[in-house]
Amino acid sequence: MIRLSILLLAFLIFVIWRIVRRKRALKWARTSFDPAAYGMPPRERLDASRSGPPEPLEKRERSLAIAEAAWAGNWRPAAEYVAEPGDHWDERWSRLELLRSIALQGDGDGWLTAWRTAEPGNCDAATLEAELMVHRAWQIRGSGYGHEVAEDAAKQFREMLPAAIESARRAALLDPANPGPWVVIVTAARGAQLDHTEFQEAWDELMKRAWYHYAGHWQGMQYWCEKWFGSNKKMMEFAEHAMDVAPPGSPLGGIYLHALAELEERKSSASALAEDKTKWRLERLAASLRQVRPDDEHLPALRHLLASYACEVGLWDIALEQFRAIGPWCGARPWTKHDDPAALFDIMRGVAVKRSKAEPLAAELRPTKNAEQQHRQ
Numbered sequence: 001m002i003r004l005s006i007l008l009l010a011f012l013i014f015v016i017w018r019i020v021r022r023k024r025a026l027k028w029a030r031t032s033f034d035p036a037a038y039g040m041p042p043r044e045r046l047d048a049s050r051s052g053p054p055e056p057l058e059k060r061e062r063s064l065a066i067a068e069a070a071w072a073g074n075w076r077p078a079a080e081y082v083a084e085p086g087d088h089w090d091e092r093w094s095r096l097e098l099l100r101s102i103a104l105q106g107d108g109d110g111w112l113t114a115w116r117t118a119e120p121g122n123c124d125a126a127t128l129e130a131e132l133m134v135h136r137a138w139q140i141r142g143s144g145y146g147h148e149v150a151e152d153a154a155k156q157f158r159e160m161l162p163a164a165i166e167s168a169r170r171a172a173l174l175d176p177a178n179p180g181p182w183v184v185i186v187t188a189a190r191g192a193q194l195d196h197t198e199f200q201e202a203w204d205e206l207m208k209r210a211w212y213h214y215a216g217h218w219q220g221m222q223y224w225c226e227k228w229f230g231s232n233k234k235m236m237e238f239a240e241h242a243m244d245v246a247p248p249g250s251p252l253g254g255i256y257l258h259a260l261a262e263l264e265e266r267k268s269s270a271s272a273l274a275e276d277k278t279k280w281r282l283e284r285l286a287a288s289l290r291q292v293r294p295d296d297e298h299l300p301a302l303r304h305l306l307a308s309y310a311c312e313v314g315l316w317d318i319a320l321e322q323f324r325a326i327g328p329w330c331g332a333r334p335w336t337k338h339d340d341p342a343a344l345f346d347i348m349r350g351v352a353v354k355r356s357k358a359e360p361l362a363a364e365l366r367p368t369k370n371a372e373q374q375h376r377q
Helices: 002-031 057-071 078-082 089-103 110-118 123-141 151-174 181-190 194-207 214-223 232-247 252-265 269-273 276-289 301-313 316-326 341-356 369-376
Strands: none
Touching: 002 341, 057 078, 057 089, 057 110, 078 089, 078 110, 078 123, 089 110, 089 123, 089 181, 089 214, 123 151, 123 181, 151 181, 181 194, 181 214, 181 232, 194 214, 214 232, 214 252, 232 252, 232 276, 252 269, 252 276, 252 301, 269 301, 276 301, 276 316, 301 316, 301 341, 316 341
16 A cells, blocks of 8 residues: 555656756746757748748749639640650659649639540549549538538438549449559549448559559548548558658658647547657658658648647657757647647747757857748749
8 A cells, every 4th residue: 555655756756857857948938048059040030821932933934824724725834744754653643643633723624625625535634623523522512520411411421432433443344554543443432432342442442553652541541441441450551551651752641740740639549659669650750751851741731740740749859850850830830720830830830949959050050031931932
C-alpha cells in the first residue's frame, strides 16, 4: 500500500510538472518569442491564405494559357501538357487535375468533347471525362456525412458513379500502362459502394501500374477509413504500409499523417498518438521528408501536419524543423480549424522553440526584410 501511494504521488508530481512546463512555454511564446531570432518570419508576415508559396510565375502563366486556349475551343495545349511527363504518373495525374479544374470553370468542357471526338483513342482525354463524372457526382452529394445528405442528392450520386466507373474501364483499354483510369475507379469506389473484393481488384490494377501513386493512396486511405468501408485499424494499417514502401524522395509516407488527421476528425487520434510506434513513425517521416523535392506540391500540407503532431508527442526538434521550413504560410490544417490560424501557428512555433531549447541565431543569419519579401514573390 505504501509503495502504491509513493507511485501515485510520483505520477501526480510528474503530471503537475508537465502542466507547469506547458504553461511556461505558452506564456513565453505569447510574450517573449522573437521569430526572427530563430530563423522564422515575424508575426506580421504570417499568411493564412495559403499553405505554401505560390507557384512560380512561369508555371502560373502556362496554366492560364492552357485554360484560355481550352475555353476558346483549342484542346491541343491541354493534350500536350498532360502527356508531357510521360510515365511520371504522379505529375501526370496532377496535370490531369488542373485540366479537370479548367473544365469545371470558364465556358465549360466543350473543348474536352472536341478532344474526345478528334482523338477517341486518347487515354488522357477519356480518363479526364471519367474523372469529371466522378467529381460532378461528388458535387451533387456534397462533403457531409451520410445522414446529412439529402435523399435526392444521395440517389443521384449513387446512379452517376457506376457510369463513371464504366467510363474509366473503357479508358483503361486505350492505354494499358496508364494508371489514371484506375485512380478514377479507386476514387469512385467508396461512393459506388464497391465491396472489399471489388475494391481490391481495382487497387491491384492501380498498383501494377504505379506502386507509389500519391493521389491513388490518398483515395485508398479514404476507402478504408471507418466512415466508409473499413475501420480505424484497417485505415492505419493501409497508411503504415504506404509509409513502409515509400521510396526515397517520395512524399508517399505522408499518407500516414493524413490518416492521423482522419482519426482526429473522428476524435480517435489521442489513442494513436499515445502509442510508442507513432513517435517512431513521425521521426522516420521527418527523415523521409528531407529527401523530398522542395517544390513537391504535397510537401507544404505534410509539413503543417507533421509540425502539429510532433508537438503533440513531444518531438520538439522535429516540430521546429518543420516550422522553419514552412516559412510564413499557415493556411493549412490544423491551423485553419482555429478562428485565428496565424495566432495558433505562431504560438505553436514559439512553444516548439522553447521546448526544443533552441538557441537564437547569430544576427547575420536571421531573416531580413528583403529576403522575406523575395520569398513571398
